[in-house]
Structure formats: structure tokens, C-alpha cells
Amino acid sequence: MAIIKLSASERRRLSVFITCLVLALVAWVFATLSGKYNFTVKQTLVFKNAPQRRAFKALQPDTVEATMQGTGWEMVFSRMSMTNRPLTIDLHTLEHSNFIALNTQVAQINRKLDLDHKIIAFDPDTLYFDFTNRMVKKIRVEPVLKLQYQPQYANSDKIVVNPAYVTVNGPGNVIEKITSWKTDTLKMDHVNDHIKTTLPLQRAKEGNISVYPKTVRLFVPVEEFTEKTLKIPVRLINNPHYKNVKYFPQQITITFTTPLSHYTEVDEDFFEATADFSLWQQGYSVLPVNIIRMPAYCRIVKMQPRNVDFLVGK
Known part of the structure; x- marks a missing residue:
């Protein structure tokens, strides 16, 4: 590749030319942008x-x-x-x-x-x-929660939102279709204690809808859970025509989780188990056991047995 060699004076003249060109360009930009x-x-x-x-x-x-x-x-x-x-x-x-x-x-x-x-x-x-037409309506607040609990911890009772309802004001044809109003999302990890906080409500997507109040107070009861085992009786239901029915076992064993604060008070009277005899006429040879009543804060872990056998006498 050919290399152009310039003398010292030529390099000075080239440097002056480039400097003047840059200054002229800068001046042109300033003059243009000043208009x-x-x-x-x-x-x-x-x-x-x-x-x-x-x-x-x-x-x-x-x-x-x-x-x-x-x-x-x-x-x-x-x-x-x-x-x-x-x-x-x-x-x-x-x-x-x-x-x-x-x-x-x-x-x-x-x-x-x-x-x-x-x-x-x-x-x-x-x-x-x-x-x-403008419409005013009381609408239930729906909390949006994304909670990750520590092992053995969980929500132990009803979540309380205060106020439970907000007043929504806007076009009647829009308001009448709204059944609940969501809060902003509450996201927490490693939860191991009660949650008390204030949550803003989600903003209305339409500019012609107003919501009051703008925030709600939230209480999420959280407790440590442990397992407990009980024997509970099974009650036979839907037996209108056959009085002489023997079923066994008449008790089942359930293992469930319960908050520590309720551990001592929860007994067999808190639960009700049934077996539906009408299923026999549908071809069932054993009757599934269903827990139809239990505390809301309890969760069934295991149930033994899950079915009962039966004999129908003449």
C-alpha cells in the first residue's frame, strides 16, 4: 500500500484545514439548531x-x-x-x-x-x-396474593380485607358487569408470620370510572402447622328402603394438619364423615368415605380406609 509522506509544513496546513472544517461544521450545527x-x-x-x-x-x-x-x-x-x-x-x-x-x-x-x-x-x-347513565355500586374487593410460605407455615384463617367493599362510580352499562375489584399484587417469600399491610386498588382502565377508597387494609393470618391423627365415626346416608345394612369399619383414621394454636381443641366432634348408600344401586361394591364437615383451617393429609364395605340384610 502506498503511503503518502507529508512534510512538516504540509502536516501543519492539513491540521489547520481539518480544525477549520470541524469548527465550521460545529458552527453550522449550532446555527441550525438555534432556529x-x-x-x-x-x-x-x-x-x-x-x-x-x-x-x-x-x-x-x-x-x-x-x-x-x-x-x-x-x-x-x-x-x-x-x-x-x-x-x-x-x-x-x-x-x-x-x-x-x-x-x-x-x-x-x-x-x-x-x-x-x-x-x-x-x-x-x-x-x-x-x-x-351514571351508576354507583358497592363492589367486593378481591385481594391478589402471591405468597410463598416457609415449610410448615400457611394461611390459618379467613383473610380479612377492610373495607371489604368499595364504591365504584361510572357508566351503568359498564358498572353492572363488574362483580369484584382487584388490589395490586402482594408478593412475598418465606412468610412465617401474620401479614398486616395496606394495598392500593388496581386503577380503572377507563377514565370515566372512579373508585373509593383507593386503598384497603389487609390481614392474612399465618401460623405454623403440625399434624394430628384422630378416629372419627362414619355415618351411612341415603338409606330410605333398606334398614338392615351393616357396614364396616364404622370408624376411619384421619391425619390432618392444624395450626398449633388449635391443636389441643380440635377433636372428632369437629369432623363429620359419611358414606352414601345410594351408590350401591349404581353398581358400587364398596362405598367411598367423604369428609363433609371440618374446620376451614385444617387440611386432610391421609385417610384410612378411604372406603367402607357393606352387607344388605333381607
């Missing part, structure tokens, strides 16, 4: 002062293209300066109108944003709304 330009930025809308006597639903997405006027520098950095800064739209005129003209709120929005560059127009420039 005024119109540029567009996609903006998310949030609403305030919603009408109290009318339920509404926006007929377009909650984003618009905002046309802004500013220098080239402001255009370059506009995405960063507008990040996570939704535009607040005032809906008070919906009390007597079915649309909002965004361009009538430009001055108000610019004052709140307090930016060097200003919004001059929106696309679309008008928001249209569909109105229905």
Missing part, C-alpha cells in the same frame, strides 16, 4: 373535573399528536423533557356539551407545563365522548 421549528410529540392525556351528573366514555385513544414550536435544540430534547408528563385536560364543559375542543385549552396547558417550547396545536383537535 425556530414546528415539531410533533405524541402525548398521553389525563382528565380532571369530570362531570358529576353524566357518565362518559372517550371515543378515541387517550393519546394525541401535539404540535410544538421551539428551537432545534428543544426539538432534539423534547422527548426527554416530555417523558412521563401527561397533559391534563379539563372536562368541566362536558356538563352541557358532548365534546372537548383541545385548542381552547392550549394556553392553560402551556402554563402548567412551564416549558421553553410551547404547544400550538393538537391532532386530533377535538375529543368526542359517548354518554350513558
